[in-house]
Amino acid sequence: MELELKRPAWIEIDLSALKINYNFIRSKINKKTKIAAVVKANAYGHGAVRVAQKLSQLGVEYFCVGSPDEGIELRKAGITEPILVLAEVLPDQYDDIIQGDLIQTAACSETLEALNEAGIRAAKTIKVHLKIDTGMGRIGFFPEKLPEVYTSAQKLDNIQIEGVFSHLAAADEENKEFSYLQLQKFNSALEKIKNAGFHLPLVHIANSAAVIDLKESSLDLVRPGIMLYGLLPSAELNQEADLKPLLSFKTRVVQLRQLPAGSAVSYGSTYKTENEEKLAVLPIGYKDGYPRLLSNQGEVLIKGKRAPIRGRVCMGQTIVSVDQIENVEVGDEVVLIGKQGAEEISASEIARLCGTINYEIVCGLSERLEKIYFD
Numbered sequence: 001m002e003l004e005l006k007r008p009a010w011i012e013i014d015l016s017a018l019k020i021n022y023n024f025i026r027s028k029i030n031k032k033t034k035i036a037a038v039v040k041a042n043a044y045g046h047g048a049v050r051v052a053q054k055l056s057q058l059g060v061e062y063f064c065v066g067s068p069d070e071g072i073e074l075r076k077a078g079i080t081e082p083i084l085v086l087a088e089v090l091p092d093q094y095d096d097i098i099q100g101d102l103i104q105t106a107a108c109s110e111t112l113e114a115l116n117e118a119g120i121r122a123a124k125t126i127k128v129h130l131k132i133d134t135g136m137g138r139i140g141f142f143p144e145k146l147p148e149v150y151t152s153a154q155k156l157d158n159i160q161i162e163g164v165f166s167h168l169a170a171a172d173e174e175n176k177e178f179s180y181l182q183l184q185k186f187n188s189a190l191e192k193i194k195n196a197g198f199h200l201p202l203v204h205i206a207n208s209a210a211v212i213d214l215k216e217s218s219l220d221l222v223r224p225g226i227m228l229y230g231l232l233p234s235a236e237l238n239q240e241a242d243l244k245p246l247l248s249f250k251t252r253v254v255q256l257r258q259l260p261a262g263s264a265v266s267y268g269s270t271y272k273t274e275n276e277e278k279l280a281v282l283p284i285g286y287k288d289g290y291p292r293l294l295s296n297q298g299e300v301l302i303k304g305k306r307a308p309i310r311g312r313v314c315m316g317q318t319i320v321s322v323d324q325i326e327n328v329e330v331g332d333e334v335v336l337i338g339k340q341g342a343e344e345i346s347a348s349e350i351a352r353l354c355g356t357i358n359y360e361i362v363c364g365l366s367e368r369l370e371k372i373y374f375d
Contacts, residue, residue, distance in 0.1 A: 005370055008252040009284045012338070013046055015054045015375040017244040021228050022058045024242045028211050029218040035059075036084060036204065038225035039074070040066030045289075045362040046229055046246055047371050049077040054375070055228075056081060064223055068096035068104075075100045084129055084163075088139055094118040097126065103162060107131040107139035112153055119158030129163035129202070134185040135178065136169045143189035147196045154198075163202035164190065168217070171209035172234035179210070183217060209233040212241050231347060231358045245346065247362055248338030249290075249369075253302070253330050255281040256322070265319055266311025271296055278323045280307065282334055285316045289365035290336060293354040300334050303327070304341025307334075337361075 025035060037060045043051040052063055052074050063083045065071045071083040084103045091114060097104050098118065106112045106128040119126045130149060133140030141149050146164070153161055166186045170178045186205055194200055204221035206214065211222050212233075226233050230245035257279045265271045265279070280302065286292045295312040300320055307320040322328040333340075337347055347358040354361070 007283065007370075008254065009288055010250055010370045010372055011045075011365060012248040012250065012372045012374065013050065014244075014246050014248075015050070015373055017230055017246045018051065018054050018228065019058060020242070020244045021230055021246075022055065022060070025211055025222070025224050025227065028215070029222055032220075033218045034061040034202075034221045036062035036064050036221045036223045037228055038064040038086075038207075038223050040064065040070060040086065040225075041363050042070075042367070044226060044229050044359065045365045047373070048073060050371075050373050051228075052079050053077065062221060064225075065102075068093045068100065068102055071102040072096050072100045082127075091118070098122045098124050103127040103129060105129055105131050105139075107133075107141065109149065109152065112149075112156060112159060116156040116159045125158050125160050127160045127162040129165050130161060132164060132166040132186060132189055134166045134182040134189075134205075136167045138167070140166065143185050146189045147192050147198075150193055150196065150198050161201055163204065163221070164193070164200070165202075165204045165221075165223075168205060168207055168210055168214075171207060171214060171217075172237060174236040176214065179214060179217075183214075207233070209237055212237050226359055229362065231362070234357075235348070245338070247347070247365075249336040249365060250338065251282050251284045251334045251336065253280045253322075253328065253332045253334060254283045256328065256330060257281065264311075266295075266314060268312055271311040277310075277321055278328075279310060280320050280322045280328060280334075282318045282320060283316065284336070285314045285318055287315045287366060288369055289361075290318065291350065291354045291361070291364070294350065297353055298350065299345065300336050301338075301340040301343050301345060302332060302334050304343055306343060306345075 037055045039048045039052050042048045064086050066087055088107050115126050131140040168179050202220040204219055206217040206222040208224045208227035210217040211224050230243045259273050259277055261273055261275045263273045284290050292313045298309045299306040303325055305325050307322050310319045310321050347361040351358045351361050
């Protein structure tokens with residue numbers, strides 16, 4: 001299929017794969033458990049608006065974003081479901097919370113009091129979810145302080161505590177000892193709230209890894225993120241998870257070259273041809289989010305075969321060997337992430353080569369790349 005693009009580098013997003021992953025999540029949780037889809041960071045590089053619109057059609061009950069401006073973007077796109085901002089915010093972001101009818105995370109007493117003041121000025125009640133630090137060590141109230149926090153919050157007329165949550169720090173590891181410790185701390189804190197006579201609102205702690213491997217963590221809500229996009233949080237989890245990647249990253253061959261033996265390739269001359277070698281030039285590089293760490297070790301797919309990268313990945317160009325691939329022509333489609341024929345290069349494979357995680361690979365793809373959506 002011919003695509004009308006501004007430049008020969010693009011991302012394809014398969015929304016039918018999103019339905020597969022959504023249905024898998026539903027199969028792993030209790031019927032009464034709600035799904036709060038995490039679409040922060042532009043839906044992990046997949047396009048938050050289109051992803052959220054599809055998930056809304058599928059029946060997702062909540063959305064989670066990383067900042068109020070991300071929530072506002074979804075509201076402008078017609079998303080009406082509750083939207084929870086997962087991070088702490090500064091006072092100049094309160095107007096977005098109020099205008100977008102967003103639910104705000106409160107991880108300290110100062111935030112609760114400041115949000116209440118903002119609510120009074122706007123004559124609005126602001127919904128909050130209290131964040132409990134059970135071992136992540138990032139933000140949150142300590143579990144033993146929860147009854148005290150609840151008591152104080154009840155005196156704030158323009159604050160409504162809608163939820164209490166925590167975050168698992170090591171659920172993607174094979175050893176679940178620390179995750180069980182966190183669950184124990186969380187449940188103990190919730191029990192103290194009940195015993196103090198307070199109404200217990202929505203409670204949630206499960207991320208993608210917990211949805212897959214920790215069934216007991218599926219409480220009122222689960223917060224799947226990376227698994228929605230068809231990627232496993234780590235290689236230590238259940239490999240039988242029925243997930244399908246949404247994202248493919250593609251480009252085209254813009255030039256073919258036949259270099260003689262002993263020719264240096266790209267910056268620093270880190271690769272030299274041992275024999276005469278046929279090379280293809282690709283119009284992508286680290287400005288597109290294609291990692292420079294793939295230099296001399298990554299591969300791409302051309303005509304269903306792997307073509308190794310030669311030399312350093314440049315800002316806007318990458319060179320690969322097509323010496324072992326027949327009939328390569330200028331204009332041929334190249335797959336950097338995704339499938340072509342029987343071969344596949346995953347974001348996780350690229351992450352391993354770069355010493356990082358698949359989250360960073362897909363989140364790091366440039367916003368300049370056009371996105372083509374299929375359903």
